Amino acid sequence: METECPECAGTVSIAAPEKGEIVECPECGVELEVVSVSPPALALAPEEEEDWGE
């Protein structure tokens, strides 16, 4: 699946997409959720409450 990042309009390619999958835009780095496989559509991934990163 190849579609457009809703944040920066960059191209995002996903080999075998699944609805609900989280991917990262290679251009701007935002996290995106696959909200539809056919037709292909991405949305900004929801912020998780448990962000335990550095």
Next chain:
Amino acid sequence: MQLAERGIVEIEDEYRIPLYHKRDIALVRGEGPYLWDAEGTRYLDMMSNYGVAILGHAHPAVTAAIVAQAGRLVSCHQSFYNDARAAFTQALQQLLPSSLRHISFGNSGAEAVEAALKYARAATGRPRLISAKRAYHGRTYGALSVTGEAKHRASFAPLLDGCEQIPLGDLEAARVALVDAAAMIVEPVQGESGVRVASDDYLQGLRRICDKTGALLIFDEIQTAFRTGQTFAFEHSGTVPDIMTLAKPLANGLPIGVTVVSPEVADRIPPGSHGSTFGGNPLVCAAGIATLSVVGEPNFNPHVSKVGAVLLERLRAIEHPLIREVRGRGLMVAVELKRNASPVLQRMQAADVLAIPAGSTSVRFLPPLIVEETHVIQAAEAFEDALRAVGEKEGNG
């Protein structure tokens, strides 16, 4: 001081600025690869406090060194000479390549990066600083300016002028970006973004480009030092940087940052242009000497390689539709999922195993480097159980 878990949580929650999303346990004690919460539950530590407690908790030699130095001299400004600082410097020199000899002290990885960026500009007279997309170098303004993740940067603009991110692994982008740049800063293995290993060819290529353009090559080894099966991760590629940043593991958990530079760079840093009141204090240096004496033992790196290989093998053997990729080098390992990693981490914690995220979709394993095969096998099994439980709940496997 003995506070019950509920009291600890209430006090911290009432007064803290809510910068951290908290996990619902209060850790109060550690020994070796284990941590205990205030209610007495024992956890297997697979995160070493984000990579710092490499010898495990309450290591006897480190504890003895801290106690002895605390009774002797805790602070000593760097305008004075000091025996503990000199001994730490000497111990570090035993581990460094011959072309990286000169060091300055700070108190954290971010400070080590700040110093590295300042030295690069001072040494080259050029303003532009290049880093890799997805990089994580710290949260102070300079370090943040070369950090790739938008979520860390968004609230604090404008950041430092002259900073540009290029894709990790893209040498053509590096050739373009490094013309007239002061430096390229890169993690040999990106940590926070999900344990992404820069290829040997890429690091060697960066070295060649920097040599050609006059840009300095900075390796951020804050998380990778001692952890990948070589003393420094750059040794896998045989590529030596001009500047290196060190911090997390150097004193087994006490705050320290060290910036290491070549003699050519050191010669071009003006005296008095940088400093730190707490940097290089004798207490931290004493802990550092004890830590480095263990790291320098002949079997240390082979042990990390061997146990790390077992962890990687066990994780790669797990077949599950939510796994996108397993990556790692030595005891720096991550499993990238197709979903947010938090539910898996929560279930691992409920099974008394503590791991951490890398980005939002990776489960990261950064255990103390003294763990044995039995520990990493237990961790891999806890991960698999947690993943299967989460998968079943979501209808995936």
